[in-house]
Amino acid sequence: MAKTMLIADDLTGALDAGVCLLSADVLVAVSPEKIDSTAIAQAPSVLSINADTRHLDARHAYERVHALVRMARAADVELLFKKTDSALRGNIGAELAAFLDASGASRLHFIPALPEMGRTTVDGVHLIGGVPVSESPFGADPFNPVTFDRVSQIIRAQTDLPVTLVSEGQPVPVDGRGIVVYDATTPASVSRRVSELMERGEGGLLAGCSGAAQAVAQALDLSAPVLEGDSTKGNLLVACGSINRVSADQCAYAAAQGASVLHVDRDAKCEASWGEGPEGAAFVECAVDSWAHHSLTVLDGSDLEDLSGIIPKAADVRQVVSDNFGELLVRVCRRHVCGRVLVTGGDVLASFLRAAGVDVVRPLGQIVPGVVGFEMEWGARPLVIASKSGGFGSQSLFVDMAAAAAPTGGVMI
Template sequence: MVKLIVIADDFTGALDTAVQFASEGANTKVVVDSNYQLSQINEDVEVLVINAESRHLSSEEAYLVVYRIVEQAVILGIPNIFKKTDSALRGNIGSELTAVVDASKKTVLHFIPAFPQMRRTTKNGVHFIDGVPVHESVFGKDPFEPVKNSVVSDIIREQSKINLINVFETEDVADVKNPTIKIYDAGTEGRLTEIVEGLYVENQPLLIAGCAGLAAVLSKKLSFSKGRDKNPIICRSLLVVCGSVNPITLTQLEHAEKNGFKRVHLTTEQRMMDSYLETDGSTKAVKGWMDIFSHNDKCILDSQDPTDGLADQDFIDENKLTINDVRMKISTNMGRIIKRLLQEGLESAIMITGGDTLMGFINQTDIKEITPIEDVVSGTVLFTIEFEGRTIQILSKSGGFGDEKLLITLAERMFANRKEIAHAR
């Protein structure tokens, strides 16, 4: 039976969290449809992760999506509810946390926004990225969803009037009677563990919110069947498909290209023309990509404009596109291209950066459920999908995760068993 439901606001967040429980042996399933009826889930699933895909919805729409999911969970008697939030506090934080409290009919939601394992901490109620207040970090400069505040309670109050209490590291907070969100400081993984140990009581329902780092700690407290065997990763080549504009990801791409990755830049039409794959020129382009990918074991297919946007501007002006239009067109077209490459016989494991791009691919298929495998590198999740009779390895990474060497490290981990495989053959 389902012991825990996790509700994430985007796909990469769902995967980041799901893999923490899968790694502890829990039978974990990720559902990509926010309208999925929870009663359909198999009885042997212990952790159910729902991608609410609410990051870019309005505050009101996000509230309703999360409310409906939690309401179903309560009816089914799922005891523990985890609202996964973005580690940089992007999205509809206030409305979604409030929806969890309202739908659950519980008094207190415990919110621990920190992810110390990724250098994202909360001190005196202020959220930091690498020691910098989040609104002053790269996330404050995000072209699609900049974070404009670093005080967690102020971010919540932008969308909610619910009672808030800050729990600083040296304080204990008395019980409350009115619906309340308790916001916890945390600067280390040890502090996360301390908080969870103080909150989790076996056979007592828990209402909690936070990031994948919190999930990693909580996964060690819940007891699971340990029914999933862990098989070694078998991978002969890796294709990184980049749909993220995060500066951290761009640095990773530059470093990878300088260290042996073959990088292919898409043109403006390939990135943003809705019918590009139906044009005469697309057949030649796809053949060229397949030739490159078949002769290089580490490749990048990049949606970034190498001219810093100058090549795209005429297309944007001519078609009167908004920033959101551009985001959606790129993610959708990248998804179509990935599907086409697989249909052409691409045999690589595919790493997809950015939740929008990942969802753009999933939306091109009939996939409803996926199986998380493991966290190959912190923040980079391996999962499998069934696509037209084949099992495909997909890796996902949120745009802002990892150091500049991440793609190099990832390739080394994915290829670790290659020599043994070749020798066995």
């Protein structure tokens, strides 16, 4: 039976949170579709769920999270953790409200910071690399722009629940109702706060990003292993379906360093039939050949384009592009697996796994902070997949990952 359940709004978030508790038996559900009280009761000790609510409207996101928490309560889950985006994208207020309302508790403790990745909260303002979040690339996110900097404003945009701010170093309030938001600027600050809540007996209902999840793991004497050995070796194929500026810069840097970069154009993104035609077949052959002969190949779909003239107005552009990119990656892997795969962006990863018929995965560990590896069966051999959020990582991340796996320690082009 699952003793701990984590609920994220996208798949990379579910993996990021789940891997933190990997010393326990962890299962990550690719979608919420097959989750009910029986599934939760039959799950291993830690169940991390992709609720797939990032792009829903607030009402539907509330209803889905509320239903999952009610199922967890019915299955007697001991610790519930609401995984939020470290840049506070998505339905933050609605999902925190649903989490609290369905739990029956009087308050929910929320630690939004991820100091290891430069995401801190100071005087209630969320910062990305020291810059207010609305002024960072996440303020210009084409699907989920963050328009407020104060965490309380972000929450109150979707709920009337009381919000209390606790500065770094201040104790947990003795009483109160609603959502309690905690400042944090260092990993040690996040860990101390979680330990304090555990000692007070209030650690069973928490919210935050992977920084808080890691602190929960430390408090429970669990830890996320660093993925090493054969699982990190072999030529690297990057499927970059994120249009976040961070991912676009990573693609550009890889190209400048001489990596093999294949651009995924408008037709490939928008037309499901493209992959079945001669152009799609030629692209797949080119991708497989590059993957086989280069230590780093990038399928670059990071261009921010106006696709309104190709995709019907009634269609969800984000979902259409994710599904077509995911199917393209399946075609490449079915043609031949030549090493490892890194997928950037939770939407493309979820579409890829759905197209491959995968419902659940078991994380193997972190390759580097923010990059989670897991293994799945692919025909007669295992395929190692790594995933990261589109906004994570240094500019040189793709090149560095390829270099670490190359026999000479350098990128082979």
